[in-house]
Amino acid sequence: MPERKLRLAVVGCGAIAERGHIPAARRVGEVRLVALVDSDTARAEALARRFGVPRVAATLSGVAAEVDAAILATPPHVRPALAEEAFREGLHVLCEKPLANTTTEAEAILRAAARARRVLAVAHTYRFFPNRIRLYEMLGQGVLGGVRRIDVREGMPAGWPTRSGYPFRKEMVPGGVLLTLGIHSLDALFWWFGEPFAFQYEDDSVGGLESNARIRMHFAGEVEASVRLSRTCRLENRMTVEGERGALSVPVYDQRVIHQCLGGKEARRVVERGRSGLVHVVAEQLRDFARSITEQRAPRATGADGLRVVQFIEGCYAAKRARPLPEQAPIAGFTW
Ligand SMILES: NC(=O)c1ccc[n+]([C@@H]2O[C@H](COP(=O)([O-])OP(=O)(O)OC[C@H]3O[C@@H](n4cnc5c(N)ncnc54)[C@H](O)[C@@H]3O)[C@@H](O)[C@H]2O)c1
Structure with missing residues (x-):
């Protein structure tokens, strides 16, 4: 003290x-x-x-x-x-x-x-969620054996009660769902696995701020990750890591629950029974x-x-800018 x-x-x-x-x-x-x-x-x-x-x-x-x-x-x-x-x-x-x-x-x-x-x-802030910390420890203990695949699906209709409206204002932010929401999960992945050596990025922007995005990433050791983000539709809201011996997953907006499927046995564990919540x-x-x-x-x-x-997010937006925009705006919900 x-x-x-x-x-x-x-x-x-x-x-x-x-x-x-x-x-x-x-x-x-x-x-x-x-x-x-x-x-x-x-x-x-x-x-x-x-x-x-x-x-x-x-x-x-x-x-x-x-x-x-x-x-x-x-x-x-x-x-x-x-x-x-x-x-x-x-x-x-x-x-x-x-x-x-x-x-x-x-x-x-x-x-x-x-x-x-x-x-x-x-x-x-995800670095302080007890289940993210536990998942990181379990990965370090080699519980899954070699990691093969990571899958992140995070999305719901935007509802954070911001006063300024910054997530939708281009004069305040250069990007949409990736920068304001996806950044948390990306930071968690980089914390767990280091930086990817290659990626492919796509989103639904046709000149404005993206509301839906998809990233494929390749990490060292032949680990592949798929990240799907949305601020228009509700997705599964789950981060899953699959390895040789099974899978571990956490619900994105839950701080304590961790699901494990190891050696064919499924279990739901509550990591910490103390306080939880944003505060x-x-x-x-x-x-x-x-x-x-x-x-x-x-x-x-x-x-x-x-x-x-x-830096990574900037690279995603640069990759997007390097491709021509579609001649017609895609219909939200249909293509995404
Ligand atoms: N870590 C997390 O889990 C988490 C969650 C939500 C938001 N955020 C981040 O926090 C930041 C703020 O988000 P928010 O939703 O609270 O925003 P907000 O729009 O609700 O509030 C921003 C406040 O900043 C004030 N402000 C603007 N310019 C100022 C200046 N120059 N000096 C003093 N005050 C100024 C505004 O008057 C407003 O009251 C964003 O970057 C957002 O991404 C992080």
Whole structure:
């Protein structure tokens, strides 16, 4: 336990701040949430009253001298400038995903963190789901033997209650379902298997932001992965890893259940019977961030992890741009 609590500001008081970061901060003994920052100060004030946070400001500079660390939970297009400012002020940063909209911006954030010698963590929240952690451990123990296939199906009609509407606004994000939703599962795959050496990508965009996407990836050791993402239709919402001795799978939106089929025997296991839910995993993420500062170690999802997945996604969009668009718009739901 650190001698003094980490004084924290949340910058961007939208949906994830309200449902995740702010309530989570109250559960983490290592931090004290002292300030809420939002360009919409009425919003920040309302949340400050509700959650008992003492300071409110319209800009990070208004509170930077009073805090040690900032969670950047704005839409991604404004985060490079905010991260730059936070590091200049000597703050540690937990940045929401995607780390940035482009590789160039993400690299600049990494450089600013290195210059300032401050921690940069990225909110790749699936890394804190108990079943994802357990699956990773089981893979490390060789439970499946050689891994052969990975299948990810993640999709439902978009319903996240964002205030800004950033997932659908091209001036705020360069991509749709892949960048705003699929990034979580991609980060989990890269965490488990490293980066793929080859991929094929397709999506349903005809000049706008994609709502459906499909990726095939090839990892070392002849491991093939198929990822299907949608923000228009409900899919199976499951990540499955198949190997020589059977299969392990987790429901995408469940944090504790893991299904295993090993040696012909099927079983459903509940990994942890303690707390679960968004606030719980976001609190674990914040605790890891706080401890990475006091223990001077890397956080579970580093800036380099954040950069890697942004780079991969940029590569997907570049591959898409290199192909001609269909002459007629495909009919959503028919082709996808
Ligand atoms: N890790 C996760 O599981 C998870 C879940 C949901 C969202 N997110 C990510 O969190 C980020 C925010 O998402 P959201 O849904 O909360 O967004 P949102 O649109 O609901 O809220 C964004 C807030 O930021 C404020 N803002 C915008 N520019 C600002 C600036 N320059 N300074 C201060 N405040 C500013 C807006 O006024 C708004 O209140 C996105 O990048 C999203 O991808 C992550």
